[in-house]
Amino acid sequence: MRYEFPYKEIAPVDIPSTHPVEIYSVKSIDGAGEKPEDVVGASLASPIGMPRLSEVVSADSRILIIVDDISRPTPVHEIIPPLLTELARGGARDENIRFLVALGTHRPMTKEEIAAKVGAGVAARFPVINHEWEDPASLYDYGSVDGTRVLLNRAMLESDLVIGVGSIAPHPAAGFSGGGKIIAPGVATEEAVGDFHWQSVHHPQKEVLGVRDNPMRERIDQIARMAGLTAIVNVVLDGGGKIVCCFSGHPIQAHRAGCSRAGELYRVAIPHPESADIFITDTHPLDQDLWQGVKAMCALECIVPDGAVVIVVTPAPEGVSRQHPGVLQFGYMGLEAMNRLLQEGRLDRVTAHNIVQGGRLVERTQPFMVSPGIGPDDIRQLGFTPFASVQDAFNEAASRKGRSARVIILGTGGEICPVAQ
Secondary structure: OEEOOOOOOOOOEEOOOOOOEEEEOOOOOOOOOOOHHHHHHHHHHOOEOOOOHHHHOOOOOOEEEEEEOOOOOOOHHHHHHHHHHHHHHOOOOHHHEEEEEEOOOOOOOOHHHHHHHHOHHHHHHOOEEEOOOOOHHHEEEEEEEOOEEEEEEHHHOOOOEEEEEEEOOEEOOOEEOOHHHHOOOOOEOHHHHHHHHHHHOOOOHHHOOOOOOOHHHHHHHHHHHHHOOOEEEEEEEOOOOOEEEEEEEOOOHHHHHHHHHHHHHHEEEEOOHHHOOEEEEEOOOOOOOHHHHHHHHHHHHOOOOOOOEEEEEOOOOOOOOOOOOHHHHHOOOOHHHHHHHHHOOOOOHHHHHHHHHHHHHHHHOEEEEEOOOOOHHHHHHHOOEEOOOHHHHHHHHHHHHOOOOOEEEEOOOOOOEEEEO
16 A cells, blocks of 8 residues: 655655555545635624624724734635625724734744735735744733733734634644634743643643643633633634634634534544554644644554554654754653753743653654654654655564554644544
């Protein structure tokens, strides 16, 4: 059997017929008739849990639209036009509308990337700014949650309506992306981002990934309310990156409905994964760097047995993480070892959580990696064995596990939600 990856630069793998092979991926919806702008427009016309935006906006309303960044697959350029039409229907004026990119602690987007993300026309027509999480002047203290100060971008304070635009998919730290996550950690400080992510690594991945209501999401919702998030416009994409449906309206009610639909598409039941010996996954569509690609490892963690061979396939054109070099400096490690580094003050919690996410897989499996964007020495530093091709990695896996070893392949590994049956 030949299996092809969604990357031109990575060759397919041929698996001999002696191996039982199962392939799982996020479902694609064939022949969906509606255009993306029609799907979004219909949702805006019937929002969940609140009136239409055109009914709450006025000519004087100061409007802030917060969008996710280039590391996310959300086709923001397809969502913005019907959203602007809805706002104009209520009398909103262009001069009162601006955009904010929710970077979290990711690198700033370039002008070219912003134009590609929101659409060249929108980028030329409205101000679009990157969240500056390191600049105290761009932040405001919105209060506290459980004794922790909530420092977020002050642009929300200066707005009458705050609208979050993003997509909903399983997420290893928040349960699902979307909703109030565009605020926290999207436009928060490094400390707040770190606290949020560090809290998540203390829970087994199968208790978080694809679970909407969890301790992290409860905190997200609370902070988003404090910051004044008015509404969300969140889409659900299929395995091909196509808009299947849109959920707009109240930040919690609309998001909860969207998570239910996303779960139907992204959740896959895998019978008895404990009997499989070889697992292969790509990081699609979170392929920018391994900081994003680690989400595929989190998905594997839900089902992979101890001692299995795992082959992680990722292009990672920006390497491991330009913004967080500590991942490569220390390599992946488990929670106990990371706690010692944190106590010694050698690392921040943002970087620490990512290291533990990868470390939980490295600690209990035989991890292989194929990546044209990450050098062999760096792959070894992370705790993986590097291979020039997936075929080479598979041949080695088969030599270790036998010619009849069961193989499980997870496509769209960056967003899939595997569940053991």
